[in-house]
Amino acid sequence: MTHTFWGFQFGSSRLLDTSSYTFKNGISPRYATTVRIFPVLDALSSISVSREKSQVIAVGLQMNHETNEIRLLIADNHHVSQALLHHLNKVWRKLQSLSDRYAEHRVRTGRSENPQYQVVSPDIPIQVAALKVEIFRDVYLYSLQKQMRRVDKWFQRLGKFVRALLERRGPSNLDDFEQNLSDTVIVLLIALKLVCKLRDNPETPLTDTEWAVVCSHSMAANENVGGLLADRNESGCEILAEELKDDFHTGNPPEAFALRRALVKLTALPQHIETLFGFAHSPRLRPALQYSMSIVGVPGRCRNAELPSKQAGWAQFLKTIWGEEHRWHKNVAWELAGKKWFAAQKYMCMIHCECKLIHYLETSHASRWDNVARFPYLGVSKLSCGACRIWISSFNELGGRQYYTRGSHDKWYWPWGMPIMGPALDKVMDKMMAKEVLLAYISHERTSGRLRAESESTGVSLLGAQHRPSKGQLKQVKANTLALRRAFGGDLLLLARSEFPGA
Numbered sequence: 001m002t003h004t005f006w007g008f009q010f011g012s013s014r015l016l017d018t019s020s021y022t023f024k025n026g027i028s029p030r031y032a033t034t035v036r037i038f039p040v041l042d043a044l045s046s047i048s049v050s051r052e053k054s055q056v057i058a059v060g061l062q063m064n065h066e067t068n069e070i071r072l073l074i075a076d077n078h079h080v081s082q083a084l085l086h087h088l089n090k091v092w093r094k095l096q097s098l099s100d101r102y103a104e105h106r107v108r109t110g111r112s113e114n115p116q117y118q119v120v121s122p123d124i125p126i127q128v129a130a131l132k133v134e135i136f137r138d139v140y141l142y143s144l145q146k147q148m149r150r151v152d153k154w155f156q157r158l159g160k161f162v163r164a165l166l167e168r169r170g171p172s173n174l175d176d177f178e179q180n181l182s183d184t185v186i187v188l189l190i191a192l193k194l195v196c197k198l199r200d201n202p203e204t205p206l207t208d209t210e211w212a213v214v215c216s217h218s219m220a221a222n223e224n225v226g227g228l229l230a231d232r233n234e235s236g237c238e239i240l241a242e243e244l245k246d247d248f249h250t251g252n253p254p255e256a257f258a259l260r261r262a263l264v265k266l267t268a269l270p271q272h273i274e275t276l277f278g279f280a281h282s283p284r285l286r287p288a289l290q291y292s293m294s295i296v297g298v299p300g301r302c303r304n305a306e307l308p309s310k311q312a313g314w315a316q317f318l319k320t321i322w323g324e325e326h327r328w329h330k331n332v333a334w335e336l337a338g339k340k341w342f343a344a345q346k347y348m349c350m351i352h353c354e355c356k357l358i359h360y361l362e363t364s365h366a367s368r369w370d371n372v373a374r375f376p377y378l379g380v381s382k383l384s385c386g387a388c389r390i391w392i393s394s395f396n397e398l399g400g401r402q403y404y405t406r407g408s409h410d411k412w413y414w415p416w417g418m419p420i421m422g423p424a425l426d427k428v429m430d431k432m433m434a435k436e437v438l439l440a441y442i443s444h445e446r447t448s449g450r451l452r453a454e455s456e457s458t459g460v461s462l463l464g465a466q467h468r469p470s471k472g473q474l475k476q477v478k479a480n481t482l483a484l485r486r487a488f489g490g491d492l493l494l495l496a497r498s499e500f501p502g503a
């Protein structure tokens with residue numbers, strides 16, 4: 001189940017319907033343009049993740065239209081490293097160059113005057129190909145550890161699933177969806193073999209030509225995966241996985257292969273890079289890349305918490321929060337006191353990055369940015385947890401500035417720390433939060449019977465600044481896949497058996 005801060009499901013639908021919301025202080029007063037910056041902020045937060053696990057990043061935005069300045073604010077669940085700030089600065093500068101080259105191309109071809117191209121992005125000039133590969137390489141290398149974890153977890157499984165499909169149907173009897181899936185795996189195989197070569201021999205960097213292959217094949221896979229995920233009202237993946245459950249499954253008891261998840265995970269990083277290409281390519285979003293950019297790392301923050309250790313302590317806590325004693329408090333206090341999750345009494349609680357970022361945006365720093373409007377949408381590399389969702393919703397109810405992210409997966413993590421917002425706000429927020437979180441937590445415990453601690457991030461929002469692979473790139477992909485097939489005498493099943501062996 002997913003929750004959103006807007007009153008509709010986003011995590012599952014992948015489409016962002018924000019038509020009833022106003023988002024001021026963005027790149028443009030036009031609503032359609034404002035919405036296009038959301039996936040860009042989400043992409044920036046995702047390409048900021050370099051560690052294999054336990055790293056979540058939030059990105060905020062301020063724009064000063066009088067001085068033509070833009071400021072990015074970066075928060076990490078732990079602390080923001082200098083290496084990250086350097087990485088983002090470097091990527092941003094290159095996106096600015098890319099945007100400049102696209103703009104020059106529009107002027108040269110007379111397209112900057114054409115009103116049609118104020119709405120639809122024009123074709124991609126080939127002169128920018130090398131710069132795009134360079135950006136792709138920089139982003140990919142920074143997030144390599146994280147990306148390899150996804151590849152190790154999902155790619156062989158995906159290949160074996162396709163092998164099972166080919167065994168069952170026979171390579172010449174695939175329908176369009178299945179053919180597209182099998183093509184996607186071959187395209188990914190070509191890209192990921194090169195990436196694995198780099199991982200296994202880090203002292204031998206890939207050549208520019210090899211990076212161009214990884215880039216073009218990743219872009220082609222992105223495009224295919226978009227079609228696969230959307231197939232039959234977003235149920236095509238599940239229908240096929242269910243049909244092949246006897247031939248290929250995971251877990252015990254056997255579960256249908258998580259085909260959708262595999263495709264999303266394997267293409268997440270290239271999808272985010274593609275969003276950034278689309279950002280640089282967009283005439284409407286260009287002001288953001290023309291302004292002078294500065295970047296700020298939000299300082300790390302923790303909060304100490306002390307919990308009751310016994311049933312009586314929890315009962316007193318519940319009474320204080322609710323303002324009176326209720327009959328059900330006794331049972332709940334007993335359950336909470338028995339939770340092994342709360343075995344210790346004192347905790348150093350990490351404040352999650354989206355809450356940390358809001359805290360920073362709401363605090364005065366004696367800087368000229370204190371008076372610059374904040375953009376209410378915060379990019380996040382992962383959907384928010386249950387406690388953050390409730391905290392942001394509660395904060396938005398206070399009547400001041402409002403903040404939004406792309407939604408919540410509604411899982412629970414402990415310890416979780418609440419930002420200290422100052423005495424007046426804390427008095428309201430502490431009570432509101434404790435009550436809301438406890439109610440949600442108790443209801444969650446009752447339905448699931450356990451705390452879900454497994455981490456999950458969602459895929460990429462496909463809305464907004466999108467970017468297709470060029471004709472040249474697609475030609476290269478076609479030639480390479482054909483060569484790989486020929487190496488196996490055109491026998492797809494032989495290829496699958498060789499590349500994805502074992503059970």
Ligand SMILES: [Zn+2]
Pocket residue numbers: 352384385386387388389
């Ligand atoms: Zn959280």
